[in-house]
Amino acid sequence: MAVKFTIKNGCVGCGMCYAQYANYFQENDDGSAAVNAGKILENKTEAEKIASVCPNRVISVESAGENKKQAAMQAIQKLKNFQGCPIPSKSSISFKKEEYHVRVPYSPNEGRYNYSSDRAAESAAMSAFKDGMYNKIDTFILEIISEYRVRYLKPYYTKSLDDGSVYAKTNAEVSKLLKEIENIIGNGLSNDFVTVNVFPNEDITWKMLNKGQVLSDEMISSVKREFDYSADDYDCYWDTDDMECSAGTDWRGRTKYKDMYCYRNVGKAFESLGKDLLSACYYARSSLEDRAYEFIESFVKEYNKKLKEVLKNKIQIAERAINNM
Ligand code: SF4
Structure with a gap:
């Protein structure tokens, strides 16, 4: 199942993620990390291994498909309302x-x-x-x-x-x-x-x-x-x-x-x-x-x-x- 990264609150800008996995993360102007847009992985185990690089445990791995469904349901709700x-x-x-x-x-x-x-x-x-x-x-x-x-x-x-x-x-x-x-x-x-x-x-x-x-x-x-x-x-x-x-x-x-x-x-x-x-x-x-x-x-x-x-x-x-x- 396709997964993607999300960075929650609490990033201290240590740089571990974007230094090691520049393919998936990048540095913001203030030194904090951001996920490279559109980066989706097919292997959840591999994604969790990458996420574990964060000492503060603020990188989470979420199902890309589920997110998409949730977003679609929210958009449909707007239509229903x-x-x-x-x-x-x-x-x-x-x-x-x-x-x-x-x-x-x-x-x-x-x-x-x-x-x-x-x-x-x-x-x-x-x-x-x-x-x-x-x-x-x-x-x-x-x-x-x-x-x-x-x-x-x-x-x-x-x-x-x-x-x-x-x-x-x-x-x-x-x-x-x-x-x-x-x-x-x-x-x-x-x-x-x-x-x-x-x-x-x-x-x-x-x-x-x-x-x-x-x-x-x-x-x-x-x-x-x-x-x-x-x-x-x-x-x-x-x-x-x-x-x-x-x-x-x-x-x-x-x-x-x-x-x-x-x-x-x-x-x-x-x-x-x-x-x-x-x-x-x-x-x-x-x-x-x-x-x-x-x-x-x-x-x-x-x-x-x-x-x-x-x-x-x-x-x-x-x-x-x-x-x-
Ligand atoms: S490893 Fe974690 S704390 Fe360090 S920059 Fe990346 S997200 Fe922020």
Whole structure:
């Protein structure tokens, strides 16, 4: 049976071992002895004779095979203790207003003296506000929810490490543990022993999440229930201005003037609406978080179930290989 040396505590650095058996021992910087890496003997009696050179009896002879088995069993135990992919806490996926910024549209006609009355400029401001944002609040809510979905849920409905997939990360962790076992055992394992390619089923929910067809769409109505502002609530943000503008010439060729009006600061109304939409999302956050958690929990549970089966199989293969060592 193959054996190897181990130096226990208590080496005084007398040098007897490495002076006489330089093939098996070497001197450390502090004069103590170390075993030359990888040195294994086939003859236990001969090894014990070599070990007896130590006056302090700190060189022991151990079965190389038994050590290997023990190391492999310890590595397998790590695999048995592996808990799978953790389900995140609800607080870790909570919607935080400060993480989002609503895109504020550009208001191209601001400051243009195109209107013949203050009332016309006011009316144009309201149209610009409605066309630019108010009449499209579904789109803006969708953008916020989509950002939340991508930020917190994407790792749970994707397969690539680049997308932050929690399954790909967990597979890599398991693969590392399997590699450790493979390094110890060597032969006797299947070719794909270290490969772990487990993912939840790409069912309809998975596909719809990838297309943004769930969570985002269904949350719009929840958010809108929390948003009860009319377009008129925002008209305090813009104002109008007037200016004497040239209006052609009279019959004598003299320039005529007339008062023209413009609107300003619709952008401020956009910004205020954006903040109100974020607040509405925040007030509707529990429905959003509950729904997101439901998806995550279901995917992770399914993944862990499949992973458990795969690990059971790998452990059986490893244990069989150990028995044959
Ligand atoms: S013979 Fe023993 S005490 Fe001396 S250097 Fe070797 S291990 Fe250390």
